[in-house]
Amino acid sequence: SENASDDAEAVRDVFAMDTYMTVKAYGSNGDAAVDAAVDEINRLDALLSTGKKDSEIGQINANNGGQLSEDGAVLMERSLELYKSTNGAFDVAIYPVMKAWGFTDGNYQVPDADTLKATLELVDPSLIDYDKETSTVSFKKDGVQIDLGGIAKGYTSSRIMDIYKEKGVTSGLVNLGGNAQVFGTKPDDSLWRVAVQSPDSEDEYLGVLETKDKAIITSGGYERYFEKDGVTYHHIIDPSTGYPADNGLISVTIVSADGTLADGLSTSLFVMGKDKATDYWKAHSDEFDMILLTDDEKLYVSEGIKDSFTSDREFEIVEK
Numbered sequence: 492s493e494n495a496s497d498d499a500e501a502v503r504d505v506f507a508m509d510t511y512m513t514v515k516a517y518g519s520n521g522d523a524a525v526d527a528a529v530d531e532i533n534r535l536d537a538l539l540s541t542g543k544k545d546s547e548i549g550q551i552n553a554n555n556g557g558q559l560s561e562d563g564a565v566l567m568e569r570s571l572e573l574y575k576s577t578n579g580a581f582d583v584a585i586y587p588v589m590k591a592w593g594f595t596d597g598n599y600q601v602p603d604a605d606t607l608k609a610t611l612e613l614v615d616p617s618l619i620d621y622d623k624e625t626s627t628v629s630f631k632k633d634g635v636q637i638d639l640g641g642i643a644k645g646y647t648s649s650r651i652m653d654i655y656k657e658k659g660v661t662s663g664l665v666n667l668g669g670n671a672q673v674f675g676t677k678p679d680d681s682l683w684r685v686a687v688q689s690p691d692s693e694d695e696y697l698g699v700l701e702t703k704d705k706a707i708i709t710s711g712g713y714e715r716y717f718e719k720d721g722v723t724y725h726h727i728i729d730p731s732t733g734y735p736a737d738n739g740l741i742s743v744t745i746v747s748a749d750g751t752l753a754d755g756l757s758t759s760l761f762v763m764g765k766d767k768a769t770d771y772w773k774a775h776s777d778e779f780d781m782i783l784l785t786d787d788e789k790l791y792v793s794e795g796i797k798d799s800f801t802s803d804r805e806f807e808i809v810e811k
């Protein structure tokens with residue numbers, strides 16, 4: 492019957508962008524939709540991964556510039572917009588610093604202050620010439636390199652939502668290593684219940700968000716890090732210092748209909764810290780909601796999701 496095919500679930504798992512991903516879709520076109528979603532993940536991984544020498548970004552970094560594909564151009568534009576709107580917290584030119592810390596190849600090290608200072612001179616989007624007409628970038632200084640790692644996964648999940656729409660599935664989701672985006676409501680028309688990642692353990696979560704048509708993306712220092720002499724160094728860098736951001740937050744979750752924005756802002760607000768993040772939310776509350784977990788284990792939830800978020804922990808509602 493029609494109902495039976497509407498409820499049919501199609502699921503695929505794929506390892507890409509350094510993480511395990513799951514795509515799921517319901518409806519008669521579900522199989523075709525998840526196959527297309529996996530193809531899209533693999534295509535974008537090959538195109539955008541900074542660490543892959545043959546990728547578009549790898550080539551541009553090796554050649555001091557070059558032409559971007561349609562996807563690359565969108566991400567470059569969004570990155571430059573974010574740089575402006577976040578007052579530099581999101582910096583697409585961060586790659587030289589990621590390399591200095593060894594986050595790009597796993598040869599972790601704490602760079603000395605002089606090296607870091609010299610490297611930071613290269614971390615400056617004003618050294619990137621971007622021509623919108625031709626989608627071409629050129630770097631004004633040797634050593635400038637770009638990194639879409641703070642935004643590529645969210646863009647990928649947005650693209651999968653486009654595919655679900657094109658294929659006419661009734662509902663679906665993508666889970667990219669703890670970052671989720673949901674399409675429509677569940678097959679029974681109820682809201683999706685998305686667990687919000689906890690830094691404490693993979694089996695625990697901060698709470699549950701009931702939602703539809705949204706990306707739920709978390710960034711935290713606990714995701715990728717190394718330890719040296721008893722100190723933990725993680726992979727979200729404060730572009731104003733070159734050191735791992737240490738502004739009082741343990742994690743930031745962003746909820747938005749725009750997956751690319753959600754991914755970029757989870758990194759940015761983590762860099763900003765609670766007060767600046769709150770100000771940023773107040774100025775952009777029509778675009779996203781947020782859940783902040785601070786060093787002193789306090790949980791803050793912006794008012795747009797206060798009724799859809801439930802948690803065993805107490806939380807404070809952030810109001811406009």
Ligand code: ADP
Nearest residue numbers: 580581582585638640641710714726727728758
């Ligand atoms: P993950 O991709 O592991 O979920 P994030 O979304 O928080 O984590 O992105 C972290 C990645 O973003 C880093 O690995 C690096 O590639 C990039 N990055 C780190 N700091 C910044 C920054 N200040 N601005 C833009 N990108 C950053």
